[in-house]
Amino acid sequence: MKVEVGFRLNGYEVRAEVEPHLRLLDVLRDTLGETGTKEGCGEGECGACTVLVDGAAINSCLFPVCEAAGTSVMTVEGLAEANGALSPIQRAFLDHGGAQCGFCTPGIVMAGVALLAENPNPSDAEIRYSLTGNLCRCTGYVQIVAAIRAAAVATRGERGD
Amino acid sequence: MGFEYHQPSTTAEALELVARFPDAEIIAGGTDLMVRLNKTRRVPPALISLRRVQELTHIENGSGLRIGAAVPLRDVATHPAVAAGFPALVDAIRVFGSPQIRNMATLAGNLCNASPGADCAPPLLIYDALVELRSAAGVRELTIEDFILGPGATALEAGEIVTAIRVPPPPPAARSIYLRKGRVQMDLAITGVAARLEMDGATCGAVRIAAGAVAPVPRRLPRTESVVAGAAAGAETWARARAEAQHEISPISDVRASEQYRRHLTGVLVERSLARLASTNGGGT
Numbered sequence: 271m272k273v274e275v276g277f278r279l280n281g282y283e284v285r286a287e288v289e290p291h292l293r294l295l296d297v298l299r300d301t302l303g304e305t306g307t308k309e310g311c312g313e314g315e316c317g318a319c320t321v322l323v324d325g326a327a328i329n330s331c332l333f334p335v336c337e338a339a340g341t342s343v344m345t346v347e348g349l350a351e352a353n354g355a356l357s358p359i360q361r362a363f364l365d366h367g368g369a370q371c372g373f374c375t376p377g378i379v380m381a382g383v384a385l386l387a388e389n390p391n392p393s394d395a396e397i398r399y400s401l402t403g404n405l406c407r408c409t410g411y412v413q414i415v416a417a418i419r420a421a422a423v424a425t426r427g428e429r430g431d
Numbered sequence: 432m433g434f435e436y437h438q439p440s441t442t443a444e445a446l447e448l449v450a451r452f453p454d455a456e457i458i459a460g461g462t463d464l465m466v467r468l469n470k471t472r473r474v475p476p477a478l479i480s481l482r483r484v485q486e487l488t489h490i491e492n493g494s495g496l497r498i499g500a501a502v503p504l505r506d507v508a509t510h511p512a513v514a515a516g517f518p519a520l521v522d523a524i525r526v527f528g529s530p531q532i533r534n535m536a537t538l539a540g541n542l543c544n545a546s547p548g549a550d551c552a553p554p555l556l557i558y559d560a561l562v563e564l565r566s567a568a569g570v571r572e573l574t575i576e577d578f579i580l581g582p583g584a585t586a587l588e589a590g591e592i593v594t595a596i597r598v599p600p601p602p603p604a605a606r607s608i609y610l611r612k613g614r615v616q617m618d619l620a621i622t623g624v625a626a627r628l629e630m631d632g633a634t635c636g637a638v639r640i641a642a643g644a645v646a647p648v649p650r651r652l653p654r655t656e657s658v659v660a661g662a663a664a665g666a667e668t669w670a671r672a673r674a675e676a677q678h679e680i681s682p683i684s685d686v687r688a689s690e691q692y693r694r695h696l697t698g699v700l701v702e703r704s705l706a707r708l709a710s711t712n713g714g715g716t
Contacts, residue, residue, distance in 0.1 A: 271433050290436040291474045293465070313466040314532055315617060326505070326534040332465040333535070334458070336436040337482055384530065402616040403529020 277338045279304070280348025286335075294338050295319045295330035298345060306346040306376045310405070317404030320377035321345045327384035329403070346376035349383070358424035359383060359417070368417035370408030378404045382418045390426055394419065435477045442486050442594060445479060446567050450590050452477045457592055459501050460535040462528070463544040487594055495599040497563075500539035500592070504551075505530070507538060516601045519554035519625045522609035526550060529617060539593040545579045546619070548644030552579065553625035554609050556641035556651055560598045566591040579648045602637070605629045606708045610700045611643075614687060620644040621688040624676075624700035628659075628708040635659050635668065635709070645680040645697050654679045655701060664709040672705055673698035 276285040279302065286301045298304045298321070310318035312331045319330040322344040323337075349357040359382050362368070369375040378401065385392055385400040392400070397418045398411065406414060437455070439445040449455065455477035458464050468475070481487050487499035492512040507513055508524040527533055527541075527550050541551045542562060552575060561572040567590060578586050587593065601607070611623035623643040629636035638659045643649040655676040662668040682693035 273436070289434070291434045312469045314462055317529065317531060320531055327531050328534050329531045331469065332461050334436060334461065334465070334478065334480070336438060337480065381530065400530055403531045
Protein backbone atom coordinates (compact mmCIF):
# COMPACT_ATOMS: atom_id res chain seq x y z
CA MET A 271 0.00 0.00 0.00
CA LYS A 272 1.48 3.31 -1.05
CA VAL A 273 1.85 6.21 1.34
CA GLU A 274 2.28 9.90 0.67
CA VAL A 275 5.58 11.39 1.77
CA GLY A 276 6.27 15.12 1.61
CA PHE A 277 9.52 16.96 2.24
CA ARG A 278 11.50 19.95 1.02
CA LEU A 279 13.89 19.01 -1.76
CA ASN A 280 16.48 21.64 -2.63
CA GLY A 281 14.16 24.35 -1.38
CA TYR A 282 10.96 23.13 -3.05
CA GLU A 283 8.11 21.22 -1.43
CA VAL A 284 7.73 17.80 -3.03
CA ARG A 285 5.16 15.08 -2.42
CA ALA A 286 5.32 11.54 -3.69
CA GLU A 287 3.13 8.45 -3.51
CA VAL A 288 5.62 5.73 -2.64
CA GLU A 289 5.94 2.20 -1.37
CA PRO A 290 6.87 2.66 2.30
CA HIS A 291 9.77 0.19 2.15
CA LEU A 292 11.69 2.33 -0.34
CA ARG A 293 14.86 4.18 0.54
CA LEU A 294 15.24 7.93 0.11
CA LEU A 295 17.76 7.12 -2.66
CA ASP A 296 15.14 5.18 -4.65
CA VAL A 297 12.57 7.95 -4.42
CA LEU A 298 15.05 10.71 -5.30
CA ARG A 299 16.19 8.88 -8.42
CA ASP A 300 13.22 6.86 -9.62
CA THR A 301 10.19 8.84 -8.45
CA LEU A 302 11.45 12.41 -8.45
CA GLY A 303 13.92 12.00 -11.31
CA GLU A 304 16.84 13.60 -9.50
CA THR A 305 19.55 11.22 -10.66
CA GLY A 306 22.56 13.21 -9.46
CA THR A 307 22.63 11.09 -6.32
CA LYS A 308 24.19 7.71 -7.13
CA GLU A 309 23.95 4.21 -5.73
CA GLY A 310 27.33 2.60 -5.29
CA CYS A 311 27.61 -0.11 -2.67
CA GLY A 312 24.13 0.07 -1.12
CA GLU A 313 25.59 -0.56 2.32
CA GLY A 314 26.84 2.79 3.58
CA GLU A 315 30.51 2.25 2.71
CA CYS A 316 31.09 4.25 -0.48
CA GLY A 317 29.16 7.49 0.10
CA ALA A 318 28.06 7.91 -3.54
CA CYS A 319 24.49 8.35 -2.26
CA THR A 320 25.37 11.09 0.25
CA VAL A 321 22.70 13.79 0.64
CA LEU A 322 21.95 16.25 3.42
CA VAL A 323 18.88 15.77 5.60
CA ASP A 324 18.24 18.84 7.75
CA GLY A 325 21.87 19.77 7.10
CA ALA A 326 23.39 16.43 8.18
CA ALA A 327 25.17 14.25 5.62
CA ILE A 328 23.63 10.78 5.48
CA ASN A 329 23.77 7.72 3.23
CA SER A 330 20.47 7.84 1.35
CA CYS A 331 20.82 4.09 0.63
CA LEU A 332 20.35 3.43 4.37
CA PHE A 333 17.65 6.03 4.89
CA PRO A 334 14.00 4.92 4.70
CA VAL A 335 12.03 7.42 2.64
CA CYS A 336 9.40 7.66 5.39
CA GLU A 337 12.07 9.21 7.65
CA ALA A 338 12.43 12.06 5.16
CA ALA A 339 8.83 13.20 5.75
CA GLY A 340 8.81 16.80 6.94
CA THR A 341 12.57 17.24 6.59
CA SER A 342 14.64 19.40 4.30
CA VAL A 343 16.68 17.32 1.85
CA MET A 344 19.53 18.72 -0.21
CA THR A 345 21.10 16.90 -3.14
CA VAL A 346 23.81 17.87 -5.60
CA GLU A 347 21.07 19.31 -7.85
CA GLY A 348 20.43 21.97 -5.21
CA LEU A 349 23.90 23.51 -5.26
CA ALA A 350 23.98 25.58 -8.44
CA GLU A 351 22.07 28.85 -8.78
CA ALA A 352 18.78 28.84 -10.70
CA ASN A 353 20.61 30.39 -13.69
CA GLY A 354 23.07 27.50 -13.73
CA ALA A 355 25.96 29.34 -12.06
CA LEU A 356 27.98 26.78 -10.12
CA SER A 357 28.45 26.96 -6.36
CA PRO A 358 31.99 27.59 -5.08
CA ILE A 359 32.55 23.91 -4.27
CA GLN A 360 31.39 22.74 -7.71
CA ARG A 361 33.64 25.37 -9.33
CA ALA A 362 36.55 24.19 -7.18
CA PHE A 363 36.09 20.54 -8.22
CA LEU A 364 36.22 21.63 -11.88
CA ASP A 365 39.21 23.90 -11.37
CA HIS A 366 41.21 21.25 -9.50
CA GLY A 367 40.24 18.22 -11.57
CA GLY A 368 38.59 16.62 -8.57
CA ALA A 369 36.76 14.05 -10.70
CA GLN A 370 37.62 11.44 -13.28
CA CYS A 371 34.70 9.14 -14.01
CA GLY A 372 32.56 11.36 -11.79
CA PHE A 373 30.40 8.66 -10.24
CA CYS A 374 31.53 9.38 -6.67
CA THR A 375 31.60 13.14 -7.20
CA PRO A 376 28.06 14.16 -6.18
CA GLY A 377 28.46 12.29 -2.90
CA ILE A 378 31.90 13.73 -2.25
CA VAL A 379 30.70 17.23 -3.06
CA MET A 380 27.81 16.85 -0.60
CA ALA A 381 30.20 15.55 2.08
CA GLY A 382 32.29 18.65 1.39
CA VAL A 383 29.25 20.91 1.70
CA ALA A 384 28.44 19.37 5.10
CA LEU A 385 32.05 19.79 6.25
CA LEU A 386 32.30 23.45 5.23
CA ALA A 387 28.96 24.30 6.84
CA GLU A 388 30.33 23.00 10.13
CA ASN A 389 33.97 23.96 9.77
CA PRO A 390 34.62 26.85 7.32
CA ASN A 391 38.39 26.58 7.72
CA PRO A 392 39.31 22.87 7.83
CA SER A 393 42.87 21.54 7.87
CA ASP A 394 43.86 18.94 5.28
CA ALA A 395 43.62 16.29 8.00
CA GLU A 396 40.08 17.41 8.82
CA ILE A 397 39.15 17.33 5.13
CA ARG A 398 40.49 13.79 4.77
CA TYR A 399 38.74 12.66 7.96
CA SER A 400 35.46 14.13 6.65
CA LEU A 401 35.84 11.97 3.52
CA THR A 402 36.27 8.63 5.32
CA GLY A 403 32.79 7.67 4.14
CA ASN A 404 33.40 8.50 0.48
CA LEU A 405 35.30 6.23 -1.88
CA CYS A 406 36.83 7.37 -5.17
CA ARG A 407 38.43 4.62 -7.23
CA CYS A 408 39.81 6.80 -10.06
CA THR A 409 41.66 9.93 -9.09
CA GLY A 410 43.11 9.36 -5.70
CA TYR A 411 42.20 12.01 -3.23
CA VAL A 412 44.85 14.68 -3.80
CA GLN A 413 42.78 16.78 -6.20
CA ILE A 414 39.62 16.20 -4.18
CA VAL A 415 41.23 17.49 -1.00
CA ALA A 416 42.68 20.43 -2.95
CA ALA A 417 39.22 21.21 -4.35
CA ILE A 418 37.61 21.25 -0.91
CA ARG A 419 40.46 23.37 0.47
CA ALA A 420 39.92 25.86 -2.38
CA ALA A 421 36.16 25.78 -1.87
CA ALA A 422 36.69 26.67 1.78
CA VAL A 423 38.74 29.72 0.77
CA ALA A 424 36.20 30.73 -1.89
CA THR A 425 33.25 30.28 0.47
CA ARG A 426 34.90 32.34 3.19
CA GLY A 427 35.73 35.03 0.61
CA GLU A 428 32.15 35.09 -0.61
CA ARG A 429 30.90 35.60 2.91
CA GLY A 430 33.57 38.25 3.57
CA ASP A 431 35.16 36.35 6.52
CA MET B 432 -1.69 -6.32 3.88
CA GLY B 433 1.77 -5.27 2.79
CA PHE B 434 4.70 -3.65 4.49
CA GLU B 435 4.00 -0.87 6.96
CA TYR B 436 6.38 1.76 8.25
CA HIS B 437 5.40 2.98 11.70
CA GLN B 438 6.67 6.21 13.19
CA PRO B 439 5.36 6.48 16.75
CA SER B 440 5.94 9.72 18.62
CA THR B 441 5.76 8.37 22.18
CA THR B 442 7.32 5.38 23.94
CA ALA B 443 3.86 4.10 24.88
CA GLU B 444 2.81 4.14 21.24
CA ALA B 445 6.03 2.38 20.23
CA LEU B 446 5.46 -0.37 22.82
CA GLU B 447 1.89 -0.85 21.63
CA LEU B 448 3.15 -1.31 18.06
CA VAL B 449 5.87 -3.74 19.15
CA ALA B 450 3.22 -5.83 20.91
CA ARG B 451 0.86 -5.65 17.93
CA PHE B 452 3.53 -6.55 15.31
CA PRO B 453 5.73 -9.22 16.89
CA ASP B 454 7.56 -9.87 13.59
CA ALA B 455 8.36 -6.20 12.99
CA GLU B 456 11.93 -4.97 13.00
CA ILE B 457 12.79 -1.98 15.17
CA ILE B 458 14.82 0.72 13.47
CA ALA B 459 16.72 3.63 15.00
CA GLY B 460 19.70 4.74 12.90
CA GLY B 461 19.24 1.89 10.44
CA THR B 462 22.93 1.60 9.58
CA ASP B 463 23.00 -2.13 10.35
CA LEU B 464 19.37 -3.06 9.67
CA MET B 465 19.14 -1.32 6.29
CA VAL B 466 22.36 -2.99 5.12
CA ARG B 467 20.85 -6.35 6.05
CA LEU B 468 17.58 -5.54 4.27
CA ASN B 469 19.35 -4.16 1.18
CA LYS B 470 21.56 -7.24 0.93
CA THR B 471 18.83 -9.80 1.31
CA ARG B 472 16.23 -7.75 -0.60
CA ARG B 473 13.93 -8.87 2.17
CA VAL B 474 10.99 -6.74 3.22
CA PRO B 475 9.94 -7.42 6.83
CA PRO B 476 6.22 -7.24 7.61
CA ALA B 477 6.71 -3.90 9.33
CA LEU B 478 9.34 -1.50 10.58
CA ILE B 479 8.84 0.43 13.81
CA SER B 480 10.99 3.53 13.86
CA LEU B 481 12.20 5.09 17.10
CA ARG B 482 13.50 8.21 15.35
CA ARG B 483 10.46 10.37 16.16
CA VAL B 484 9.86 9.15 19.70
CA GLN B 485 10.44 12.43 21.53
CA GLU B 486 11.51 10.83 24.83
CA LEU B 487 14.27 8.90 23.06
CA THR B 488 15.87 11.73 21.12
CA HIS B 489 17.75 13.56 23.85
CA ILE B 490 20.50 13.17 26.43
CA GLU B 491 19.60 13.79 30.07
CA ASN B 492 22.45 14.94 32.25
CA GLY B 493 21.63 14.52 35.93
CA SER B 494 23.27 11.91 38.10
CA GLY B 495 25.21 10.45 35.20
CA LEU B 496 23.83 10.40 31.70
CA ARG B 497 20.73 8.91 30.14
CA ILE B 498 21.28 8.71 26.41
CA GLY B 499 18.05 8.15 24.47
CA ALA B 500 17.96 5.19 22.10
CA ALA B 501 17.40 7.42 19.06
CA VAL B 502 20.23 9.91 19.65
CA PRO B 503 22.74 9.74 16.77
CA LEU B 504 26.36 9.06 17.73
CA ARG B 505 27.44 12.43 16.44
CA ASP B 506 25.24 14.13 19.07
CA VAL B 507 26.59 11.82 21.77
CA ALA B 508 30.20 12.71 20.94
CA THR B 509 29.55 16.44 20.82
CA HIS B 510 27.57 16.61 24.08
CA PRO B 511 29.66 18.60 26.60
CA ALA B 512 28.97 16.17 29.47
CA VAL B 513 30.12 13.20 27.36
CA ALA B 514 33.31 14.98 26.33
CA ALA B 515 34.00 15.98 29.94
CA GLY B 516 33.28 12.70 31.72
CA PHE B 517 33.46 9.91 29.17
CA PRO B 518 36.39 10.51 26.79
CA ALA B 519 36.71 6.82 25.86
CA LEU B 520 33.23 7.00 24.38
CA VAL B 521 34.22 10.06 22.36
CA ASP B 522 37.34 8.16 21.19
CA ALA B 523 35.15 5.24 20.08
CA ILE B 524 32.71 7.45 18.18
CA ARG B 525 35.60 9.24 16.48
CA VAL B 526 36.74 5.96 14.90
CA PHE B 527 33.17 4.78 14.25
CA GLY B 528 32.31 4.53 10.55
CA SER B 529 32.05 7.82 8.68
CA PRO B 530 30.41 11.21 9.25
CA GLN B 531 27.37 9.92 7.37
CA ILE B 532 27.14 6.82 9.58
CA ARG B 533 27.66 8.83 12.80
CA ASN B 534 24.80 11.12 11.78
CA MET B 535 22.47 8.11 11.79
CA ALA B 536 23.82 5.28 13.99
CA THR B 537 22.96 5.13 17.70
CA LEU B 538 24.53 3.71 20.86
CA ALA B 539 21.47 1.54 21.47
CA GLY B 540 21.61 0.20 17.92
CA ASN B 541 25.31 -0.57 18.21
CA LEU B 542 24.57 -2.68 21.32
CA CYS B 543 21.45 -4.33 19.84
CA ASN B 544 23.40 -5.40 16.77
CA ALA B 545 25.67 -7.21 19.26
CA SER B 546 28.73 -7.41 17.04
CA PRO B 547 31.78 -8.78 18.90
CA GLY B 548 33.60 -5.70 17.63
CA ALA B 549 30.94 -3.09 18.51
CA ASP B 550 33.13 -0.04 19.07
CA CYS B 551 30.91 1.58 21.68
CA ALA B 552 30.73 -1.51 23.89
CA PRO B 553 34.23 -1.48 25.49
CA PRO B 554 33.87 2.14 26.64
CA LEU B 555 30.36 1.44 27.97
CA LEU B 556 31.75 -1.61 29.81
CA ILE B 557 34.42 0.40 31.64
CA TYR B 558 31.84 3.07 32.52
CA ASP B 559 29.42 0.50 34.04
CA ALA B 560 26.70 1.51 31.60
CA LEU B 561 23.22 0.02 31.87
CA VAL B 562 20.82 -0.80 29.07
CA GLU B 563 17.28 0.40 29.80
CA LEU B 564 14.63 -1.91 28.35
CA ARG B 565 10.92 -1.21 28.34
CA SER B 566 7.89 -3.32 27.56
CA ALA B 567 4.20 -3.13 28.37
CA ALA B 568 5.14 -4.97 31.60
CA GLY B 569 7.51 -2.25 32.77
CA VAL B 570 11.16 -1.32 32.73
CA ARG B 571 14.32 -3.25 33.54
CA GLU B 572 18.00 -2.44 33.36
CA LEU B 573 20.77 -4.78 32.34
CA THR B 574 24.53 -4.45 32.39
CA ILE B 575 26.28 -4.68 29.02
CA GLU B 576 27.52 -8.15 30.05
CA ASP B 577 23.97 -9.31 30.69
CA PHE B 578 22.60 -7.64 27.57
CA ILE B 579 24.99 -8.88 24.84
CA LEU B 580 24.80 -12.67 24.99
CA GLY B 581 26.74 -13.70 21.89
CA PRO B 582 27.50 -12.62 18.33
CA GLY B 583 24.24 -11.00 17.17
CA ALA B 584 22.36 -12.20 20.27
CA THR B 585 20.94 -10.01 23.02
CA ALA B 586 18.69 -10.40 26.05
CA LEU B 587 16.02 -8.30 24.34
CA GLU B 588 12.70 -10.11 24.77
CA ALA B 589 9.61 -10.08 22.57
CA GLY B 590 7.61 -6.92 23.15
CA GLU B 591 10.63 -5.10 24.52
CA ILE B 592 12.64 -2.18 23.17
CA VAL B 593 15.84 -0.54 24.33
CA THR B 594 14.86 2.98 25.32
CA ALA B 595 18.14 4.38 26.66
CA ILE B 596 21.70 3.75 27.74
CA ARG B 597 22.42 4.97 31.26
CA VAL B 598 25.93 5.80 32.38
CA PRO B 599 26.64 6.55 36.07
CA PRO B 600 28.85 9.54 36.89
CA PRO B 601 32.56 8.67 36.67
CA PRO B 602 34.84 8.81 39.72
CA PRO B 603 36.28 12.36 39.72
CA ALA B 604 39.94 11.30 39.42
CA ALA B 605 39.47 8.57 36.82
CA ARG B 606 40.98 8.95 33.37
CA SER B 607 39.88 6.85 30.43
CA ILE B 608 40.70 6.11 26.82
CA TYR B 609 39.69 3.87 23.89
CA LEU B 610 42.28 2.75 21.37
CA ARG B 611 41.31 0.81 18.28
CA LYS B 612 43.07 -0.64 15.30
CA GLY B 613 41.34 -1.43 12.04
CA ARG B 614 42.79 -1.86 8.57
CA VAL B 615 41.33 1.52 7.60
CA GLN B 616 38.97 3.94 9.34
CA MET B 617 35.86 2.63 7.57
CA ASP B 618 36.56 -1.01 8.46
CA LEU B 619 35.47 -2.86 11.57
CA ALA B 620 37.94 -3.19 14.41
CA ILE B 621 40.74 -5.75 14.44
CA THR B 622 40.82 -5.07 18.17
CA GLY B 623 39.78 -2.24 20.45
CA VAL B 624 40.74 -1.60 24.07
CA ALA B 625 39.04 0.71 26.55
CA ALA B 626 40.73 1.45 29.86
CA ARG B 627 39.91 3.53 32.90
CA LEU B 628 42.49 4.21 35.60
CA GLU B 629 42.54 6.01 38.92
CA MET B 630 45.98 6.82 40.31
CA ASP B 631 46.88 6.77 43.97
CA GLY B 632 50.16 8.67 43.91
CA ALA B 633 52.61 6.46 42.03
CA THR B 634 50.39 3.40 42.52
CA CYS B 635 47.57 2.26 40.29
CA GLY B 636 44.19 2.43 41.99
CA ALA B 637 40.91 1.13 40.58
CA VAL B 638 41.27 0.01 36.98
CA ARG B 639 38.92 -1.26 34.31
CA ILE B 640 39.96 -2.74 31.00
CA ALA B 641 37.61 -3.99 28.29
CA ALA B 642 38.26 -5.24 24.77
CA GLY B 643 36.25 -5.75 21.61
CA ALA B 644 36.65 -7.97 18.53
CA VAL B 645 38.77 -10.48 20.47
CA ALA B 646 36.07 -12.73 22.00
CA PRO B 647 32.49 -13.74 21.09
CA VAL B 648 31.30 -10.64 22.94
CA PRO B 649 32.93 -7.37 23.98
CA ARG B 650 34.19 -8.06 27.52
CA ARG B 651 36.07 -6.84 30.57
CA LEU B 652 39.50 -8.37 31.21
CA PRO B 653 39.41 -8.99 34.98
CA ARG B 654 42.69 -10.91 35.16
CA THR B 655 44.51 -8.12 33.38
CA GLU B 656 42.83 -5.58 35.65
CA SER B 657 44.05 -7.45 38.74
CA VAL B 658 47.63 -7.32 37.44
CA VAL B 659 47.38 -3.53 37.38
CA ALA B 660 45.27 -2.65 40.44
CA GLY B 661 47.55 -1.80 43.35
CA ALA B 662 50.74 -2.19 41.30
CA ALA B 663 53.38 0.49 40.87
CA ALA B 664 52.68 2.61 37.81
CA GLY B 665 55.36 2.10 35.20
CA ALA B 666 56.69 0.16 32.27
CA GLU B 667 57.06 -3.08 34.20
CA THR B 668 53.39 -3.16 35.22
CA TRP B 669 52.23 -2.18 31.75
CA ALA B 670 54.30 -5.02 30.25
CA ARG B 671 52.78 -7.53 32.68
CA ALA B 672 49.30 -6.26 31.79
CA ARG B 673 50.15 -6.65 28.13
CA ALA B 674 51.22 -10.28 28.62
CA GLU B 675 48.15 -11.11 30.70
CA ALA B 676 45.75 -9.53 28.21
CA GLN B 677 47.27 -11.55 25.37
CA HIS B 678 46.37 -14.75 27.27
CA GLU B 679 43.05 -13.60 28.62
CA ILE B 680 41.36 -12.89 25.29
CA SER B 681 40.05 -15.56 22.90
CA PRO B 682 40.24 -14.07 19.40
CA ILE B 683 39.59 -15.83 16.09
CA SER B 684 41.36 -15.51 12.75
CA ASP B 685 39.30 -13.88 10.04
CA VAL B 686 39.72 -11.72 6.97
CA ARG B 687 40.80 -8.73 9.09
CA ALA B 688 43.55 -10.35 11.14
CA SER B 689 44.91 -13.63 12.43
CA GLU B 690 44.32 -14.82 15.98
CA GLN B 691 48.02 -14.33 16.74
CA TYR B 692 48.06 -10.78 15.45
CA ARG B 693 44.93 -9.94 17.45
CA ARG B 694 46.60 -11.24 20.62
CA HIS B 695 49.74 -9.25 19.89
CA LEU B 696 47.91 -6.05 19.01
CA THR B 697 45.51 -6.23 21.95
CA GLY B 698 48.48 -6.52 24.30
CA VAL B 699 50.08 -3.51 22.68
CA LEU B 700 46.90 -1.46 23.04
CA VAL B 701 46.50 -2.46 26.70
CA GLU B 702 50.08 -1.42 27.43
CA ARG B 703 49.75 1.80 25.46
CA SER B 704 46.43 2.82 26.96
CA LEU B 705 47.68 2.33 30.54
CA ALA B 706 50.91 4.20 29.85
CA ARG B 707 48.93 7.11 28.41
CA LEU B 708 46.46 7.21 31.27
CA ALA B 709 49.23 7.16 33.89
CA SER B 710 51.29 9.88 32.26
CA THR B 711 50.37 13.36 33.39
CA ASN B 712 50.13 14.74 29.87
CA GLY B 713 48.78 11.65 28.13
CA GLY B 714 45.46 11.03 26.40
CA GLY B 715 42.11 10.71 28.12
CA THR B 716 40.86 12.84 30.96
